[in-house]
Amino acid sequence: MSALLEKFRSLSLSSELNNEQLALATQWETVVKSGQIQGHIDELNLRLRDHSFVLATVTPTETDAEVFESVFPIIKELLASSKDVKGHYAQYRHIIRWCAYLQELLDVPENIKLSLNFDLELPREII
């Protein structure tokens, strides 16, 4: 078990999941375990546009922790690149919001944390 997942479990934020949420958990855990998260970043961003957490729960679940662990380095790399940082913030704004919350909840070490610019002026999102 990964350190982040272990940390998440120690928070005791368990949620009772219905069948739809169990299916979504299967879906995102399959994406992570088969190494395909990079190809599903846009889908994840869309999911997080409409819901606070991946399974549409009111508190994060283990699925959030598991997906976060594999998405975090990708987002960190995107935001660290010098090209079109504003564009990346705009394109993945929902994942970034979710990452910002989870990195605090899971107590990610300061030297690894995403350093976010909350003053960046982003274009309005067109849905």
Added chain:
Amino acid sequence: MALSLAFDKTTGQNAALQLSNNLKLAFAQELADAKVKLTVNTDATTPELTVSGSEFRLFNANAILRYVLDDFEGVHSQETHYAVSSLEAMLYHPNAPQVHIQETVTKALENYLTDLQETPCATRLITFANVYALSPSMVESKFKEMPVLFSSAITIAKSKCTRTSFNAKH
């Protein structure tokens, strides 16, 4: 509950992955409870399950199969871990060395697919679909006679796959 299921008709992706996806979706179609009104959406080209009157949507074939069968047993089992992290991950690498594929398939055949039951659980069906897609010949040489469920799912899955040299080969 009315469900709409779309098979994987993506062109240009690797054929083994498409066969695996379509096998899982064919199992879902064959085993859907009579109370579930499951129709096939012929317009969509990527795997998808939608529920009429709701925003709920799944794009992953494993999740679709488990949801339709209402079977979430073993999602964190060793078998699921192997089926997804080893077998399914390999499906995304069509140029993986044959030796590596054979080793991975052999391990699954020896440890999980020791026999084919008439009413298998979703976990076993996912393992079967991934193994069969990776090496149809190894599965067919182990199971000369497959239960009707498996043979009819294979027929359906192959009929939904876009025609490539892979189809011709198998």
